[in-house]
Amino acid sequence: QVELVESGGGLVQAGGSLRLSCAASGRTAGTYFMAWFRQAPGKEREFVAMIARSGSSTVYADSVKGRFTISRDNAKNTVNLQMDALKPEDTAVYYCAAGAFVRVYSSSSDYTIWGQGTQVTVSS
Numbered sequence: 001q002v003e004l005v006e007s008g009g010g011l012v013q014a015g016g017s018l019r020l021s022c023a024a025s026g027r028t029a030g031t032y033f034m035a036w037f038r039q040a041p042g043k044e045r046e047f048v049a050m051i052a053r054s055g056s057s058t059v060y061a062d063s064v065k066g067r068f069t070i071s072r073d074n075a076k077n078t079v080n081l082q083m084d085a086l087k088p089e090d091t092a093v094y095y096c097a098a099g100a101f102v103r104v105y106s107s108s109s110d111y112t113i114w115g116q117g118t119q120v121t122v123s124s
Helices: none
Strands: 002-007 010-013 019-026 033-039 047-049 058-060 066-072 078-083 094-100 117-122
Touching: 002 033, 019 033, 019 094, 019 117, 033 066, 033 078, 047 078, 058 066, 078 094
Parallel strands: 010 117
Antiparallel strands: 002 019, 019 078, 033 047, 033 094, 047 058, 066 078, 094 117
């Protein structure tokens, strides 16, 4: 079983950058699809980005495309989310998630392992 721990959240001004990291422990993280989701107050959890097991394929939500970059280092069991040109609407708790068999990459139900989340706040 894999356990996920996120870090790197914080407060940043609009237009700034943050880099989130997700450290995986336990079974080799390279066997999982990895993704980032986020949840703003009063809203449902939404898909942000996904990276395939080998890192060869990535998918982004339209709202973050061109601004966010997901990457992984299977040797270090880490997944990162580089967030640039941040907007106030990016404010949310960001969650790292892992799924062994993902059919719909944007569906939270396809991911069985979740981190505790890290808060990202973007001020205007």
